[in-house]
Amino acid sequence: MKFKKWNISKPEERDVALLRSAGYPYLLSTVLAARGVTTPEGAAEYLERDRSLTISPMLMRDMDKAVSRIQRAISDGETIAVFGDYDVDGITSTVLLLDYLKSCGAHCLRYIPRRIEDGYGLSKDAIKGLHNQGATLMITVDCGITGNDEVDFANSLGLDVVVTDHHECKEELPRAVAVVDPHRPDCHYPFKHLAGCGVALKLVLALGGENREDALFARYCTLAAIGTIADVMRMEGENRTIVSCGLEALPHTDFVGIHALLKEAGLLGKPITSIQIGFVLSPRINAAGRMGAADLAADLLEADDPAQAELLAKRLCDLNRERQAVEQAICADAIGQIEKLRSEERSALVLSSEAWHQGVVGIVASRLSEKYSCPSFMIYLKDGTGKGSCRSYGGFNLFAALDACSDLLEGFGGHELAAGFTIQESNIDAFRQRMNRYVRSAMDGELPVSSLDIDAAITSPGEVTLDQVESLSHLEPYGAGNSRPVFALLGATVDSIQSVGQGRHLKLRLSKGTSRFDAIFFSVTEEECGITAGSRVDAAFYLQANTFRGTTTLQLQLIDIRPSLTPSRHEAADLELLHRLLDGGPVSSQETARLRASREQYAACWVALERQLRQGKLEEERLPYLRRLAVRTGGNESFLRTALALTVFQERGLISLHVQGDAMTLCLNPARGKVDLNACPYLVRLRDAANRNRGDQP
Known part of the structure; x- marks a missing residue:
């Protein structure tokens, strides 16, 4: 699981229904309602794109x-x-x-x-x-x-x-x-x-x-659109006009260098959206600057000779591949440094090295901020002086933070989310300590966790079609403030999973009810994913049309996947039965038999618990943990009996168990001598019920 927290919006069904009644498709209506657009009039205004810049x-x-x-x-x-x-x-x-x-x-x-x-x-x-x-x-x-x-x-x-x-x-x-x-x-x-x-x-x-x-x-809206998308500016107001008009004009632009770059990147003649600009075109232009050859990119965009433009575009793409290799090496080195940091030095990651490439540290800082859910400061050292690039996380204001530490810096500049600075090597330790204190203070001690904002969970998977996915293009262009829609499929089953792309990516087949979906999970291995065929999962993804060998199909581009936090029908029934027992409600003879576990099953559950909790407190999502523990306990009705076993251990004072929403906190209590599990009132009630049932038999 990449993100510790999923923030899933829950649009009102009546709002979605109202938009659908006005002719807006299911997926588009769902996203609009999730973003607070709940009337047909509001939808028309939200989707409107100006054709010119109206502010003087x-x-x-x-x-x-x-x-x-x-x-x-x-x-x-x-x-x-x-x-x-x-x-x-x-x-x-x-x-x-x-x-x-x-x-x-x-x-x-x-x-x-x-x-x-x-x-x-x-x-x-x-x-x-x-x-x-x-x-x-x-x-x-x-x-x-x-x-x-x-x-x-x-x-x-x-x-x-x-x-x-x-x-x-x-x-x-x-x-x-x-x-x-x-x-x-x-x-x-x-x-x-x-x-x-x-x-x-x-x-x-x-x-x-x-x-x-x-x-x-x-003439110039296409150039401005590329720069606006690459700089991750808010996609509203005049930026929305610049980008939407620039993308529309892209196939006909007079700048031959753009055509050459599109061709070299394999995009010529294909529909271009803000996604392709942000993830394909921009990195190639940016690579020139990162690798110390920004003039090469400027020469390309200024070129008026197609042959020269093609040559420059090829050199630019070669530079981008070189940048990718350097980035991977720096990232691996930085992660090694992070593992050696003390806990109080992880609110803000301040890292340095003489071996890094100065032009690539900024993009690595972005990767680290996402991975570790905190601001990152990457410093390239040379001759006792450091050139730093930093990236924000969770809305943290970098410019204000650097200003607060300005007495330790030679200079700095940038904005809230990305900035650069110069620092003497002798000041780095002091900067690390102060920046970490500043971040903790600015966040009131509540450091951000990695979180994923999801527009909505799909409630009607059978309605998700290619035509529905196409309707989402009305939301374009995407960017800050108007992000690409993210959906979730809760309680899906992994039908199959396999490595593709020389083991670098995963291809999955997911199902929910009678609906089947192909999915791709880029840059994730089977080991990192931790999901196996047959698992019950929640999946978060973009929806896209995938064309392969002339055939276009619907595909989920996974952003994250986790063991499902929604119970299956059987799990829900088991939990309802458990709550009924605990509340003193009626339990049938058949249900009594399902609940009663052997001494060996309780022992197996306790051994697994003790082994896990020996190192201290455990904080997990409750349902996935119960499923894993049930597998170790084994036997029929293992999920139900494992849930009851935890409740019995808690009642007997062996463990402390706290459940809040989907999350569970679990720890061992200090030993107090021998504990009689059979004295637990829940187990006493089950024995009494079993005895009564035997007495009722002829």
Whole structure:
């Protein structure tokens, strides 16, 4: 089980029925109702997609100053430098703005930092180099908002700076000609969640003027969509418009590099959704920056020669494969370090090494945050200085946390969920201790557990068809705030399970009632899964159409699977009988026989319990634990008799047993000498009933 907690929404049946009566399909109605959309009018509004950006870019603070200075530079023939960032958002922002400026006849320079040599954000060496090449105006995209010293340095050289960014601001803004960032406190732009490429797009629309907004949006929405998806921005408001229009325009984009990358990734000619952008296209663009070759990705997106674009796309995909291998090695090393940490050092994982690749530590931090349910800080060390990348978990605000530890840092930047920092190696231990204390304090001592949000459990598996799955596309594009729907199948049976993909993945066949489903569980082995054929399970999954050799079938893409927390019909009947016995209700002679266990069965149950609880308290889901213990106890009616045995042990004071919802806490009590199980009132009642039944027989 990957997630310790499943949060399963339970939409009201009447809400689902109302939406279905208005013509919305079963699955779509279920997801809408689970997300609080309960009327046909609300559904129509929720699913509506704007075709254009309706908020004027001039509402953004300093946009007028930025436009004025850039237009003057274009008309006067100045050299304009665009200073970007090495991630997908920064690369698409850079290419978007450069393409527009060049279309206006501007002479431009491009600078994208090398992640390893230059690090994140502005640098004085880079600024000096651009100035030496004749730049008189520098425009930052997706960076610069915390580069106060660097902007001052540019000013001292006579190089004007326009900052465009979307990251969190420090208290003091850079002293630039214009600072365009919707997060600055005095900016009243109503939509705060634009990516860096979204801000760059708004700048281009402002430069072009109202009359050209539609044409410019049509040209650049695809680039902006890729950057917005990759930066995991909230998929609402203007971002939803940018991404939905960008995906629609993707097959017809004028950027030949995008077509070449789609072809190399095996997506050319196939329907492209936000899922393919996020999990196939973006990692390939991002790999260039991670491996210190961000200019390669920018060259690809700027390419106008198809042959050159194909060559660059191939090199980009090769880099991505190299990145994957490096990532796996770093992850294994990091997990080894985590196993050596003390418990008080696991609220925030602060890890470091000289052997790691600086460009890949960020993505490993993401993996670790998900695996261990806490913020992760990965630090690459060189010559006594550490370059760190960190990722959040459970909504923890990284920017505020780094600010609270700023006296231990050389510098930092980013936003709530992802950030970077520089630290001296000598400060890492102190940083680890303070960050762990900060996390525990911020969470009020309640550290987050890994949890999975599920839209709904499927109550009518027979209605889940390919057409129903297709109807979910109306919810696209997916992203933060509008996640891909997750469903659960509770109390299913594993008909078969087998390893595929050279043992890296699992293929399963699940059934519930008369319905059968094929399922795939990526990057999970049989040993990790812990499920066998015949098991009763709960499955959480995405629904998808899978095309193989020209045939399209329905498939469950598993996210998690666990021993079922819902009782089968027989288990439910057994538990009802047990509760009736405990409450003093009527128990028939046949039921009495089912409940009565032999001395050997109680002994076997006790031996198994004692062996498990010797190390201390046990916290488990109750039903799966009862099933496993029953298998060890053996015999007919083992589930029922095992449940009764635990109750008897509890009543006799041998164990402490606490049940809350699906969870159970179990521990051994201190020994108090010999205990007579036969004196338990529940067993006395069963003996009396058995004696009466024998007396009633002729």
